[in-house]
Amino acid sequence: MTSDKTNVRLLAEIFIKKGLSDIIISPGSRNAPIIIAFAGRPEVHALSIVDERSAAFFAIGMAQQTGKTVAVACTSGSAALNYAPAIAEAYYRKLPLLVLTADRPPELIDRGYGQTIRQHDVYRNYVKGSFELPVEVENEQSRQETMNIINEAINLTQYPEPGPVHINIPFREPLYGTTEETPDVEITDFEKQEDDVQHLAEELASSWNDRNKVMIIAGQQNRNNELNTLLAALVQQKKAVLLSETTSNVNGDSFIDTIDNVISTINEQEAADFQPGLLITFGGPVVSKMVKKFLRDHPPEEHWHISPSGEETDTYFKLRKVLEAEPEVLFEELLPQVKKNDSRYTVTWKNRKELVVSRRDAYLKKTPYSDLRVFDFILKNLPEGTNLHLGNSTPVRYSQLFGSSSKFHYFSNRGVSGIDGQLSTVAGSAFVNDELHVLVTGDLGFFYDSNGLMNKYLKSNFKIIVINNGGGGIFRFIDGPSTTEHLEEFFEARHNWKAERIAEAFDVKYFKAENQEQFKQNFTCWMAEQSGPALLEIFTPAEKNAEILLEYFRYLK
CATH class of the missing domain: 3.40.50.1220 (TPP-binding domain)
Structure with missing residues (x-):
């Protein structure tokens, strides 16, 4: 059973024939033909994630693990705009994403109909290609043109380097019709140019x-x-x-x-x-x-x-x-x-380097409980083979101070370096790869993407460390924000929020630490948790963190 809309029926068939299988769908009505065409096929692995922003970052996590093109599909209107942060990240990270947006037919755009915006070319600055399928496929010529568009779009997600590609798909009502007909399609692959x-x-x-x-x-x-x-x-x-x-x-x-x-x-x-x-x-x-x-x-x-x-x-x-x-x-x-x-x-x-490393190690021996000391312990005690995901902006910067270890495979959303989507990305990675995936994130990064826990696909190999220093600690290290009277309210965004109730809401096992001894003890318990995803929230002193890091760089000299 598939949709009776020829445009999306051709798309689903070519998608499958090209060996692709993963699509993340966010609920809606205008995208009903996409849902029917893809979710009803046994060859397709369709997931349902409500929040479009989270869904697209989840797809990024899948793509960065498998290297295969992952599709996302949403309804019309602002739903499409919610994909934008992840599309920009995929563009600058060179990750293969096929973005499918349902739309109203052209005659209804700018006519006062609900859930309608100008979707054609909406991501033009952050995609490798932007395409639109015809509303109706009425004859052999339009059928061939539609297949050409679909082949080109999917090929472009991988060649010459991976990246996101957008296909906008307008539909006229009715939207829920079905058919048993499976269309014959032509598959064209890119011709790789041999470089000298x-x-x-x-x-x-x-x-x-x-x-x-x-x-x-x-x-x-x-x-x-x-x-x-x-x-x-x-x-x-x-x-x-x-x-x-x-x-x-x-x-x-x-x-x-x-x-x-x-x-x-x-x-x-x-x-x-x-x-x-x-x-x-x-x-x-x-x-x-x-x-x-x-x-x-x-x-x-x-x-x-x-x-x-x-x-x-x-x-x-x-x-x-x-x-x-x-x-x-x-x-x-x-x-x-x-x-x-x-x-x-x-x-x-x-x-x-050898001189600096010896000074670093000497400094760490006398460093009190702080972000720096916490990172030192985490990196020494995570097991071999960990996929270590580093949040923006402080965690990924702290990791650089300790060098690269062959026991980790490192990931981070450094395409556009935003704090949005960190939880969702790692959730997607852990879903398609059964190895251990650990996200180390700051408090604001965690709270910003807490919707990343709002799905059915969180696995026990997904572990989260939230370093909660009560705000955006990086602004205490940067010249400018650290000296302004607006530091706490408008740069650091000081708060007293905790992750415990969010973890409880989404059935994530919760552990916390407020000092070095508690941290060491609960780190072991957190690592041993196997019944589902687990979160360890580590509270550190914001003012001391900044003093210790600034003194660290003075000590190296």
């Missing part, structure tokens, strides 16, 4: 070999063991250094994985020793503001960015060329072509 990687590697090698100081910065990405091995080999060259973050998901003793720790200690007199001649970047966003400022103040001679889709990301205002290739393919071609020399650039960075 050898030529690109030769160009890059020429620039590499002309310089004594080469810096590689790894942005956000999923773990890639082949790439990790190649990067480790490249930085064996005495003139190359790799800067990485937890969200880069690369590991190596020779990598500089505590960027802020190191850069915070570099003074103007020695900055030239750390300044690169050639900068190579790949991957997604970089968390560190310090490295961006350092490279703007002490720029490389040139910057080469690696992007499979040719995206021009000129973060450091020195971009010379974009290399359209997969990083691991390009680096494999590059490695045999680079020449060693007697540069001390690698040693300069490595020695500073």
Whole structure:
């Protein structure tokens, strides 16, 4: 049984024939044909999540685990606008999302009908493509055109790099008709263009070999063991250094994985020793503001960015060329072509990292109960194989101070770095991946997305840590907000809220800690909870947190 609307019937059939199965539907009436066409098919795994914003972030969580395109579908009107934050995140994170919005037919737009807005092209700034299906598929030509649109839209979610694509689908009433007819459809796949990687590697090698100081910065990405091995080999060259973050998901003793720790200690007199001649970047966003400022103040001679889709990301205002290739393919071609020399650039960075790490560890030994001490304990005591999801904005920044551990696979919504959708994203990840998923979030991030717990798909492998310091603690660390009289009310948003009743409302097991000993004890109980999702709320002192972190950076110097 499927919908009698030909446009959506073709869409569902092509979706299935392309090997896709996951769709998250938010309830409504205008999207009834979508519900009937997809939810009635045994090949489709359809979920129902009421809150569209949460549903779309849940889909992001699924997509970041599987790499497969996940569809979301909603009714018309403001429901479509609620997808916008997650669509923007998927766009900048390069995650495959197929956004299906039901709409009224064109003749009823701007005529005073309820639940109606101008939906055509509504996400145009944050999608790879925006399409609209015809209301009626009346003949073979329109049928072929409709199939072409659907094929192109679904292909675009994955090629040349993943991202969100929007299909707006107008329907005329009646909406609930059904048919037994399964349409014959044509499937077209994208034709991948072969890049001349050898030529690109030769160009890059020429620039590499002309310089004594080469810096590689790894942005956000999923773990890639082949790439990790190649990067480790490249930085064996005495003139190359790799800067990485937890969200880069690369590991190596020779990598500089505590960027802020190191850069915070570099003074103007020695900055030239750390300044690169050639900068190579790949991957997604970089968390560190310090490295961006350092490279703007002490720029490389040139910057080469690696992007499979040719995206021009000129973060450091020195971009010379974009290399359209997969990083691991390009680096494999590059490695045999680079020449060693007697540069001390690698040693300069490595020695500073070793000094800073020893100072960090000494400081932590005398640090009282605080955010910093809590993070140290969490990262040391979470088990091997944890999928560690870091909330914005303080948690993901704290994690950078401790470096990257191979026992974790790190995730964070750093596409647009918002606090919205953190719970929903991790819930989606844990739903499709049976490994342990832990979200470490601040209090405001948790409360903002508490609707992320309002669904039927929360599993026992989903665990939450809420660090509750009574507001947006990051504003106590930033020059400007920390000195204004409006800090507590308008920046930090001071509050005395607690997560306990929210956890109770959604049947999430709740634990809390208000001091170091209670934290250690209840952390063990929280980890052992297997009957369902579990939440550990850790209360820390906001004013002391700021003092301790500021003193931490002074101590490193």
